[in-house]
Amino acid sequence: MVTADAVVSAVTDPELPMLTLADLGILRSVTEADGRVVVTITPTYTACPAIETMRYDITRALSLAGYPGAEVRTELAPAWSSDWITPEGRRKLADYGIVPPAAAASLGRRESRAPIACPRCGSTHTECTSEFGSTPCKALHRCRDCLEPFECFKCI
Amino acid sequence: MSSTSDPDLAAYCLMLGDDALIMSHRLQEWCTMAPELKDEVALANIALDLLGQARVLLTRAGSADGSGRSEDYYAYFREEDEFLNVWLAEVRCKDFGQLVAALLVFATWRLAVLQRLTGSSDDVLAGLAAKAVKEVTYHRDYAARWVIRLGDGTAASHERMQAGLAYIWPYVAELFVGHEVEKRAGVDPADVRAEFDRVLGEVCAAATLVVQPLVPAHCSPGRDGMHTEAMGPLLAELQGVARADGDATW
Numbered sequence: 162m163v164t165a166d167a168v169v170s171a172v173t174d175p176e177l178p179m180l181t182l183a184d185l186g187i188l189r190s191v192t193e194a195d196g197r198v199v200v201t202i203t204p205t206y207t208a209c210p211a212i213e214t215m216r217y218d219i220t221r222a223l224s225l226a227g228y229p230g231a232e233v234r235t236e237l238a239p240a241w242s243s244d245w246i247t248p249e250g251r252r253k254l255a256d257y258g259i260v261p262p263a264a265a266a267s268l269g270r271r272e273s274r275a276p277i278a279c280p281r282c283g284s285t286h287t288e289c290t291s292e293f294g295s296t297p298c299k300a301l302h303r304c305r306d307c308l309e310p311f312e313c314f315k316c317i
Numbered sequence: 318m319s320s321t322s323d324p325d326l327a328a329y330c331l332m333l334g335d336d337a338l339i340m341s342h343r344l345q346e347w348c349t350m351a352p353e354l355k356d357e358v359a360l361a362n363i364a365l366d367l368l369g370q371a372r373v374l375l376t377r378a379g380s381a382d383g384s385g386r387s388e389d390y391y392a393y394f395r396e397e398d399e400f401l402n403v404w405l406a407e408v409r410c411k412d413f414g415q416l417v418a419a420l421l422v423f424a425t426w427r428l429a430v431l432q433r434l435t436g437s438s439d440d441v442l443a444g445l446a447a448k449a450v451k452e453v454t455y456h457r458d459y460a461a462r463w464v465i466r467l468g469d470g471t472a473a474s475h476e477r478m479q480a481g482l483a484y485i486w487p488y489v490a491e492l493f494v495g496h497e498v499e500k501r502a503g504v505d506p507a508d509v510r511a512e513f514d515r516v517l518g519e520v521c522a523a524a525t526l527v528v529q530p531l532v533p534a535h536c537s538p539g540r541d542g543m544h545t546e547a548m549g550p551l552l553a554e555l556q557g558v559a560r561a562d563g564d565a566t567w
Contacts, residue, residue, distance in 0.1 A: 207448050208369020237373065238444030240451060292455055293359035297366065301355065317451045 165198045166191040168226045175214040176296050179257045182215065186245025189236060198223055198231040203241045206297040243298075243316050255280065259299065260313035279304035280311050289313075322383035326439055328401065329502035330381060331391065332540060333430075334374030335402035338392060339548075340423055341367035342555050343410065352413055359459055363420070366452040370445060377441045393559035397552055398542040405488040406539075409547045414467060414474075414481025421460035422485060425516045426492045428453040429509035437503065461520045468524025479526050490534035498540070 169191050170183040182188050182202065189201040200219055204212050216233040223231040243262035246254070251261035258280045276285035284306040291301040292315070299312045344364035351357040372388050379386040405423055410416040431453060434446035467478040495507045521528045538544070558565065 204369075206366060206369065206452060207373060207445070208365045208367075210365070236444075237448045238440065240444070240448040291355040291359055292459060293355070293362035295358070297362055315455075 163226055165193055165200075165223060165226075165228050165231075168222050168228070169198075169200050169219055172215070172218050172222050175211045175218065177254070177257075177259075179253045180246075180250050182219075184247050184250030184253060186247060186250070187215075187241060193228075198228045199234065200231060201234045201236050203236050205241050205243075207237065209297060211296075241317075243314055246314070254314060258311060260302070260311065262314040262316040277302060277313055279307060279309055281309040282307040323381045323502075325498050325502040326442075327378045327382035328498045330374045330378040330442070332401040332496070332499065333503070334371045334378060334391070335400050336406050336423075336427065337367040337374065338371035338555075339400070339402045339406040339551065341365075341371060342551060343406065343408070344416075344420075346409075347416065360416075363456045363459065366449075366456070370449050370452070373441065373445045377439075377445075381439075389559065393556045397544055397548055400544065400548070400552075401540050401542060403488070403491050403537065403539040404545055405485065405492065407545060407548045407551055408485060408488055409551075410481075410485075412477060412481055412484075413463075414477040415484045416481070417460045417463040417467070418478070418481040419485045419488075420456065421464050421520065422489055422492075422517070424453050424457035424460055425513055426506070426509065428457055429512045429516075430504045430506060433504040433509070442503070457516075464520055464526070465524040468521070468526040475525065478524065482521075482526055483529070486529055486531075490531045491537050491539065493531075494534050494537040494540075496537050496540040 169188060170181060172182050174180045174182060174185055177185070185205070187202050187205060189203055190199075191201075192199050200223075202212075202215060202219075212235060219233050220231045223229070246262065254261040260277055260280055263275065277287050277289075278285050279287050282304060284304055286305045287302050288305060289300060290303050290310070294301045294312055298315055298317075300315050301310065302313050303310045341364045344360050344367070347360045348357055351360055371392070375388040375391040378391060379388070405419060408415075408419060410419055428450065431446045431450045435443055435450065437443040437446065464478060464482075467474040467481075469475070470478075493506050493510045493513075495505045499505060517528060
């Protein structure tokens with residue numbers, strides 16, 4: 162039987178299906194007590210609308226793997242940081258065309274970041290068109306050379 | 318989580334939660350109204366962040382007051398005089414200049430309060446504050462960029478931005494009065510006044526806007542449940558569906 166931890170780690174993000182919850186770094190703990198699994202996750206943003214779907218996806222995956230009646234808890238503290246996205250998660254984001262967040266959000270936000278390279282042509286001649294994108298965790302950018310609009314994971 | 322009742326903490330969570338809920342509603346009204354699509358997306362994102370903060374705070378209020386009432390109860394089934402938000406949150410902004418002025422003031426003030434709340438003795442409040450600081454920093458930056466762009470733009474945009482600031486300015490002094498509950502359970506907003514003045518001063522200087530001196534306020538009516546005439550219609554819209562069908566789920 163697959164461990165509950167392995168089952169939960171393989172569940173994917175509903176908005177970013179190339180990433181598992183483990184890649185995204187939102188999985189805090191998976192514990193088993195009295196035949197029941199308790200999963201604790203942390204939202205990327207307080208109001209992340211994907212949380213309810215994640216809750217459903219986790220309990221469903223566990224149920225199918227032989228762990229019925231799991232409980233999913235959410236916990237805000239310590240606050241999630243984009244630094245928690247794993248190296249594997251960053252690679253998957255980049256492969257998908259979403260620029261991964263710069264390492265170490267704690268070192269400073271956008272203003273002090275290295276130039277962002279266009280995922281299509283690699284040019285660093287890019288600009289941020291909006292810090293708010295299709296999901297709370299992503300910003301909109303544009304390449305000034307190939308003109309491709311693209312998304313970039315926010316550094317928080 | 319402790320089940321013992323803590324009325325001050327509950328009231329404080331309602332104050333911060335109502336600020337976020339009502340401001341979120343006002344921002345949502347700008348969907349389809351903003352000057353560009355990306356600003357619609359930005360305002361909706363900011364509204365969503367604030368709604369998330371409100372949910373955590375209203376839920377905490379329900380555990381802190383010992384009633385166990387849900388976030389939905391506080392949002393949908395309270396009367397106007399039970400809402401404890403500041404007046405700035407309920408102001409109806411009909412011009413984008415007014416909106417970004419209100420958002421700049423609101424986010425600058427809230428961010429300063431939240432930064433101090435990360436050290437709260439209440440774990441839920443401290444955890445929410447640490448999370449919300451990251452979000453509201455983006456809100457403040459967004460508003461500041463627009464205020465500078467419009468203020469330091471054309472003669473027409475400058476005039477409208479200055480008028481926008483004047484429109485919301487009467488509501489600013491209330492933010493720093495400091496209700497007894499705020500002083501006992503959280504952060505005395507009077508303590509963030511200097512930081513607020515510094516940030517506003519920097520942004521308005523870059524925007525070539527004149528900042529009027531604040532006329533000191535002696536009471537914070539919103540914190541005592543007294544509201545402007547804009548609040549009734551806002552609540553009618555916010556609560557209408559839930560009240561029309563009490564069994565509805567979503």
